[in-house]
Amino acid sequence: MNIFSFNTSDPAVKNLLLWKAGAEEEKWALKAVESLVKKLRKKSGGCGTVEDLEFALGHPVSASKCVTIPRSQDGRLQVSHKKNLPHVIYCKLWRWPNVQSHHELKPIPSCRFPYDSRSEQICINPYHYVRVEQQSAPIIYRNPNGMNSANDYYHNSPIGGYNSPSSGSESDFMMRHQDQIQPHYFGMTPEDLQHSPYSNYTPSPIRQGPSPSAMSDDNDEQDRKSSLGSIVFHRPHTEIDDADVWCTICYYELNSRIGEPFKVTTPSVTVDGFTDPSNGSDRISLGPLSNVNRNQMTENTRRHIGKGVRFNCNDHQVTVDNMSQSTFFIQSRNVNYKHRYQLTTVCRVPSNSSMVIFDFDLFKSLLEGAKNEDYENVKELHNMCFIRMSFVKAEPQKNIVRYAIALYSSFTCIKFEENTKNKPVVNFVKRGGCFSFLGPLVKGNSQIVSLDDYCMESYLTPIHEIAHLLGVFHEHSRPDRDSHVKVYFSNTAKKDKHNFEKFSEETSLTYFKYDYSSFMHYDNRAFSGNGERTIDAVLPEYQRTMGNMVYPSASVFRSINQFYGCEKRCSKSNTICLNNGYPNPNDCASCNCPEGFGGRHCEKRAESVGVDCGRDFEATTDWQTINETLIRDLGPSPYPFYCYFHIKAPSNSTIVIRLKEIKMVCSTACSLNNLMLNLGSNRMIESIRFCCQSDATKFKELESKTNLAVLGLYSRNKNAHFVADFKIR
Structure with a gap:
């Protein structure tokens, strides 16, 4: 390798590139080293200098100091089009070109700032890590x-x-x-x-x-x-x-x-x-x-x-x-x-x-x-x-994408056909993040959807990116968003501010009222540059609803159906859909139903998935109690278990719900599990999600707008439990 082929005049960068171990793309290696040198020179805390790093690379058998850079919000570092953990990037650059994951690396005992320590600084000295030896054989099972x-x-x-x-x-x-x-x-x-x-x-x-x-x-x-x-x-x-x-x-x-x-x-x-x-x-x-x-x-x-x-x-x-x-x-x-x-x-x-x-x-x-x-x-x-x-060598992530595509095929008239022979219209690839170019799809054009490994933690991530592919913008980028959320640009990293830009009425697929529970909505700390909130809901009960990662919201599918003219297929249908459902363009005699509803006409409670819970209640003037636990003992999954509860009261009456207890994983966007309540008159867009005991304390008493209250219990990991009392107002 000729280091002088790199377009740099910085002697420190050139010296560090001398120790490049593999055949990584030269442009990428140059950017990785330039970025690191810049961080080391301007940092105010941590330890280790450019000179300390040069010593470590030149004296691999000698003891060397920790060389640290600040930990980012999600712990990862992006260099050009690639994103990975910092210590993995520099171990790959200077020691093991084929290292892929932090699971393959283990810090030496004398390292003060290893990645796993969760300190504010991360040591990237490649000689402060050793390669994990896995002398083993996978237990893969064949008949x-x-x-x-x-x-x-x-x-x-x-x-x-x-x-x-x-x-x-x-x-x-x-x-x-x-x-x-x-x-x-x-x-x-x-x-x-x-x-x-x-x-x-x-x-x-x-x-x-x-x-x-x-x-x-x-x-x-x-x-x-x-x-x-x-x-x-x-x-x-x-x-x-x-x-x-x-x-x-x-x-x-x-x-x-x-x-x-x-x-x-x-x-x-x-x-x-x-x-x-x-x-x-x-x-x-x-x-x-x-x-x-x-x-x-x-x-x-x-x-x-x-x-x-x-x-x-x-x-x-x-x-x-x-x-x-x-x-x-x-x-x-x-x-x-x-x-x-x-x-x-x-x-x-x-x-x-x-x-x-x-x-x-x-x-x-x-x-x-x-x-x-x-x-x-x-x-x-x-x-x-x-x-x-x-x-297996790799997790079966293709199936998550296929499942996401299957949902679009079920709820819209958009069809995807998997093929490897002809030039594809859509390529699902790994390009250093979760992103898609904005559609809508145009016949003959080829587009990509990038889904790295971490994008597969929830099946809603590929659903989100496919929606972009079809022309759907973020919900918080709607022209009317300021009436529903407050965006704090001061808390947003400069390079990410474009994620919160508003779009005009002409370019947005804005067919319905604002949907806090849309899977196209960011959570309240998305792209934060300082750990503070970037979005606040105007209606405080929806604060944890934003960033929904457990259930695909019906409003997005319906927007796509309207934009692509799918609903015209059922223009002559006499099908009556209840509870804000609408005719399925693939079968005009049945309906696409909002969250919590099922049946051909959305006339009943949706079936449970993965668990034996959920039931119908009749509200009276006396207090009754729901005490329910969703058992989830199979470990984390991209897909949720869920069940629903319908509380019905006589016509012209409403239902009061008092939340007593919420025991589940408490998180910013309730992305692993949550209690859903739909108490509004529009079942498609008025879902509220809670997952913390503080939610039950803060919003202790809620009232439905109609004589039907719908509750849902979701979990992608661990058990979820809640206790609530209810009666007629």
Whole structure:
């Protein structure tokens, strides 16, 4: 590399570029170093100078000082079109060109300002970090010997389910146990995890359809090649020689079982990817297992296991703890049945999270109900006992985008067709942030939507960016926004002020009244340059409603339908939609309903998703109480669980609601979970969201404008609980 090709006259920048380790784009490397030198020279706090950094790079084996820069609002640093954590950027530049994530880096003990310390300064000295060694093998699970228990055979079974044709033969292992019902668990590769949350399916009478609350793998060919590992557990019956064995674990790489099955007798067992030969009865290390056919792709995937997982068995359930630094995916028909998911749904378990993977009490009750069933139905209980798990190279983020697109296809006349052959109109890429160029889409033009990894924490982020693609501006950029919110430009970073500009009536899709709950609205601290609020709601009860990340607001979809002329399809329809619904342009005989309403004409309470809660109440002159907890024990998800409550009073009366208790994750925009209240006359735009006990104290008593009050309970992570009293005014 010729450093003099860089267009810079600063000798410090040139000296630092001498130590560039990889083949990073020269323009990007130059900007990264120039930005750093500027920060180091002008900073007033922290420690370390440009000279200290030059010493560290020139003397890698010597002790060196911390070299710090101020922590940004979100902890990340943007250089040109790339955005990442500062210490990752400079470790990538000067030490490890292939480092991708902070999970791969660990600070040395003498570092005073490591990234994980959450101090106001971040050390970016690349020699104050070491590369994490993950000697491991991902636990990726494939049906052994072609066993195809991923198929759904449930037909007239006591546990209901879905029908799909069998595509594989059962193994001898299954046949030996088919006359006895014992829990089995085993993993598979992503190619076996074929069902998306929104894929076609045939629900049984007792199912309400699949929840998007857990993700299926996207069947990406690269992931398929790099997946490996399998765990098979079984709870033995009396024919097993060792009566103390409750679990047998088998490890698979692609189609081949590696090593012998591990029999487990202890209540807790850890499966990791290390090479420690001193395995005890409560530990299984997969590192020493060899495979002459292992390729580089498989070897790379093995590194995801790390500290692995721990299985815990008691009299009531089996749980798994993810102790690795990678997310893993698990498919448990038992848990899916319990939570009313599609039986083939795949749940993700992030690092340092836990999940119940088998409920013995549920299984026992199902087994009791199957006593008089035929062979096929009883065999399905046997299939329920198999659990598949998989570490994959990348999370199946394509499915989140596909789900977002599916919502547009359901609620509007806009259709997206996925293809890889012709020139695409829309490219979903990773370009250093969450953004989209503003539409509307024009035939023949190609546009991009950038969705980096962190953009996938909520499925509403891709929905938000697709709305921009279709021509929708931010709600807080409406020409009438000053009547509804106050924007504090003094608290906004200079480079981000354009995000709060107002647009004219001619350029805005402003068909309805201001919607604080729109997923196109920023939260009250968005793009803050000093940590203070950038937006305040004129109506204080809507303060936490802004920045909605749990449910797609109906007003945006309807604006798109009007702008693109979709509603003209139903101009001759006689369909009557209640509660501010409107005819669905894809089926004029049914309606698109506001949040909390369902049925073909929005005439009833919407169904719950992922949980068994929600009900209808009749208000009287006496106080009544709602005391509800939404159970969310599957870990964080881009998709929420939710349920609704309708409180109805006689005509010409209103309802008083007193909030007593709100227990859930309290946050600026209630983005992880919240209590929704729609007490207005326009059901499409008047949703209020609370998530803190202080909300219940501040807005203790609320009154509906009509004789119907709608409440909703949402959670994308952890349990959500509230207590409220109500009566007729």
